[in-house]
Amino acid sequence: MAMDEKLPNSESLNPQAGGTPAEKPTVDADVPSASGKAPSQAGGQAAASQSKEKLTSRKAAKGVKAANSQTTAAPALQTASQAKDQSGQKQGFQTEEERPRSGVTTLLMEILHWMPSWFVSMVVHAVALLVMAMITIPGPVQDVVQQLVVAPGQNEQLEEIEELLTEPPEDINLATDLSPVEVASNIESSQDISPFNDDTAAMASFELNPIGLEHAPQTDLLASVGALSGDAFSGRGSGKERMVRTAGGSEGSERAVALALKWLADHQMPDGGWSFEHQKAGGCNGQCRNPGNLPDARSAATALALLPFLGAGQTHREGQYAKNVRAGLYYLITNRMKISPEGGSFLEQGGNMYSHGLAAIVLCEAYGMTHDKVLAAPAQQAMNFICNAQDPVGGGWRYQPRQKGDTSVVGWQLMALKSGAMSYLQVPKVTIQRAQAFLDSVQANGGATYGYLDPGNGPGTTAVGLLCRMYLGWDKNHPGLQKGIQQLSNWGPSTDKTGPGRNNFYYNYYATQVMRHWEGEEWKKWNAVMRDYLVQTQAQKGHETGSWFFENSSDHGKERGGRLYFTAMAALILEVYYRHMPLYRKQATAENFPLD
Numbered sequence: 066m067a068m069d070e071k072l073p074n075s076e077s078l079n080p081q082a083g084g085t086p087a088e089k090p091t092v093d094a095d096v097p098s099a100s101g102k103a104p105s106q107a108g109g110q111a112a113a114s115q116s117k118e119k120l121t122s123r124k125a126a127k128g129v130k131a132a133n134s135q136t137t138a139a140p141a142l143q144t145a146s147q148a149k150d151q152s153g154q155k156q157g158f159q160t161e162e163e164r165p166r167s168g169v170t171t172l173l174m175e176i177l178h179w180m181p182s183w184f185v186s187m188v189v190h191a192v193a194l195l196v197m198a199m200i201t202i203p204g205p206v207q208d209v210v211q212q213l214v215v216a217p218g219q220n221e222q223l224e225e226i227e228e229l230l231t232e233p234p235e236d237i238n239l240a241t242d243l244s245p246v247e248v249a250s251n252i253e254s255s256q257d258i259s260p261f262n263d264d265t266a267a268m269a270s271f272e273l274n275p276i277g278l279e280h281a282p283q284t285d286l287l288a289s290v291g292a293l294s295g296d297a298f299s300g301r302g303s304g305k306e307r308m309v310r311t312a313g314g315s316e317g318s319e320r321a322v323a324l325a326l327k328w329l330a331d332h333q334m335p336d337g338g339w340s341f342e343h344q345k346a347g348g349c350n351g352q353c354r355n356p357g358n359l360p361d362a363r364s365a366a367t368a369l370a371l372l373p374f375l376g377a378g379q380t381h382r383e384g385q386y387a388k389n390v391r392a393g394l395y396y397l398i399t400n401r402m403k404i405s406p407e408g409g410s411f412l413e414q415g416g417n418m419y420s421h422g423l424a425a426i427v428l429c430e431a432y433g434m435t436h437d438k439v440l441a442a443p444a445q446q447a448m449n450f451i452c453n454a455q456d457p458v459g460g461g462w463r464y465q466p467r468q469k470g471d472t473s474v475v476g477w478q479l480m481a482l483k484s485g486a487m488s489y490l491q492v493p494k495v496t497i498q499r500a501q502a503f504l505d506s507v508q509a510n511g512g513a514t515y516g517y518l519d520p521g522n523g524p525g526t527t528a529v530g531l532l533c534r535m536y537l538g539w540d541k542n543h544p545g546l547q548k549g550i551q552q553l554s555n556w557g558p559s560t561d562k563t564g565p566g567r568n569n570f571y572y573n574y575y576a577t578q579v580m581r582h583w584e585g586e587e588w589k590k591w592n593a594v595m596r597d598y599l600v601q602t603q604a605q606k607g608h609e610t611g612s613w614f615f616e617n618s619s620d621h622g623k624e625r626g627g628r629l630y631f632t633a634m635a636a637l638i639l640e641v642y643y644r645h646m647p648l649y650r651k652q653a654t655a656e657n658f659p660l661d
């Protein structure tokens with residue numbers, strides 16, 4: 066394709082091969098909440114939270130042992146580092162001479178004394194061989210993954226990870242089999258340890274059986290998330306055309322998606338990422354108007370731009386945009402992800418947990434679609450960070466790790482966890498249970514509507530809340546869901562003239578997914594308006610061709626994300642026919658689109 070000629074190739078994006086590496090993003094952990102409206106937290110929790118936030122910096126990660134000994138909120142890590150400290154102390158205090166010899170040792174030495182030297186040598190070599198065999202039993206991938214997952218703050222492990230990630234993706238040969246990725250278990254184990262003791266009481270007020278937190282219930286929530294595994298992404302593949310036809314797409318909508326992808330590819334930066342300041346991309350030179358005002362939120366911009374490619378079935382291995390997707394993934398993993406004992410973080414100025422959620426969805430989807438083992442560890446790392454960043458009391462997420470949650474940030478994290486579960490990554494049950502408790506705390510009207518921080522009925526938060534409920538297992542008979550669908554249907558898509566607000570694409574993005582999963586007459590009615598509106602409003606002139614921007618939009622993303630934001634969201638909405646398989650037709654879809 067003509068596109069490919071303009072594309073940066075992977076070699077030139079490799080920092081090692083192509084000159085100076087892109088500057089590592091500064092860590093904003095020390096910057097207070099971007100908006101300055103961090104909610105107050107309970108005393109002890111705030112202190113723990115502050116010291117946790119510092120852990121996101123790479124420097125802090127290297128000095129994590131010291132930090133952990135002060136941080137009760139990471140008991141698993143603390144235990145590990147304490148154990149190491151203690152063993153270190155033993156070696157420090159007791160020299161070889163001082164150590165008392167046991168009876169066995171003395172006997173051994175006597176035996177050694179009269180044994181022939183060749184026999185001693187043979188025994189020593191045999192033991193050495195045995196030890197070496199034991200060391201090499203786990204494959205290199207498993208080693209790396211386990212180090213990534215449990216990473217008890219050992220510098221050399223972080224350096225190994227850096228080595229792994231600074232290799233260009235295609236040069237990494239990790240063809241050995243990948244054992245199931247172990248999840249960071251410090252949340253579950255931490256329930257027996259101090260900071261979470263109050264948690265149980267808090268959870269009880271949300272009518273969650275506290276026993277259920279210690280003993281996973283038979284019908285656990287994760288099971289319903291996990292039930293989506295397997296065929297969830299299959300609509301993006303060979304069955305795509307059929308999905309477009311049967312689910313309400315059109316030639317016009319597919320043409321619009323194709324143009325949107327071309328516009329996104331044309332605005333990729335030379336480093337492989339994207340920026341909300343899209344006009345800085347080489348070929349644009351300011352020909353397209355309406356840049357966003359978050360220049361530092363490169364992870365968010367990159368993730369948002371990559372999602373429509375993945376949604377259309379384009380991966381780093383397949384499709385005409387494979388080079389673009391590869392460069393974008395490589396940029397995210399090597400330039401943007403910060404590894405810490407908390408997991409792999411995409412926190413950044415202006416985006417924080419929003420950015421993290423988006424980037425995590427990208428890694429999980431790319432991994433789920435390709436099963437490329439190179440992506441397994443980074444994707445699991447991103448999952449781990451979400452689990453560790455959850456507010457341990459309320460179950461939500463907000464700008465910074467462990468803040469009391471808001472529905473909007475919760476939506477992105479839950480979507481990421483769902484993508485992770487669909488890709489067979491590990492998500493602890495307790496994380497899902499707590500997220501459910503958060504949704505309970507912001508729902509109104511029997512679960513039909515949702516507020517931002519408290520029970521309410523905002524259109525955007527209602528759409529997010531309902532989609533989360535669908536993913537967490539509410540079935541079509543749930544009265545809250547039924548009422549919620551009616552509410553969305555009454556509101557309709559947010560356009561110039563219809564629906565809540567004006568051209569609110571955050572609302573449109575979530576509500577369209579809800580309606581698509583619901584199907585039926587409500588979906589047909591919704592889709593006819595939404596689809597045609599998007600086809601009509603896409604830019605058709607000059608360099609802006611294929612993009613969207615809505616001058617009069619009431620969407621918060623307008624100023625922040627500009628044209629790139631609208632374009633990505635609109636494209637994702639038009640990919641709704643095949644991006645995710647419909648939730649309530651598992652059997653039918655399994656028949657139509659058998660597993661690979």
Ligand SMILES: [Zn+2]
Nearest residue numbers: 349352353608
């Ligand atoms: Zn342009």
